[in-house]
Amino acid sequence: MGAKSPGILPSWVKTVHAMAAEPACHVRAICWTCKEHRDIDLQALAAKVDPDYSLIDRRSPCKLTDGCKGWVKFMYLMGVYRHLWSYERAAIWDARDRTAEEKHAR
Structure with a gap:
């Protein structure tokens, strides 16, 4: 998995x-822009x-709220x-x- 290993993750979250x-696995998409x-x-x-x-180090444009310009990131329970x-990856994003935002502000 190389680059796709933020810290130590259980093997069952790798794909x-x-x-x-995994019966007990739950994953949530969260957008910090629209909350x-x-x-x-x-x-x-x-x-x-x-x-x-x-889903490791992956994000997608938010579709949770109409018009939101944020990104959803994924979390596991x-x-x-x-x-x-x-x-x-968070620093890159x-x-x-x-x-x-700077381009949009111009």
Whole structure:
């Protein structure tokens, strides 16, 4: 998994298929811009993606609130929700967001 390993993660969060096979696994998409979240249907997602597809270090444009310009990031439940991104990836995303905001402000 190389770059896709933020800290120490349980083996069952490495791919969507592994998470879908874990009965107690729950994943949530969260947007910090609109403050909305949605639970992910892992079975449905696993049916659409290849076996190695991972949510680690992945984000998507927010579709939780109409017109939101934010990004959803993914968290898994293990007692409390824990993030599925590395601090290095978060720094890259933050830099991209700042650049986009600066361009939009002009």
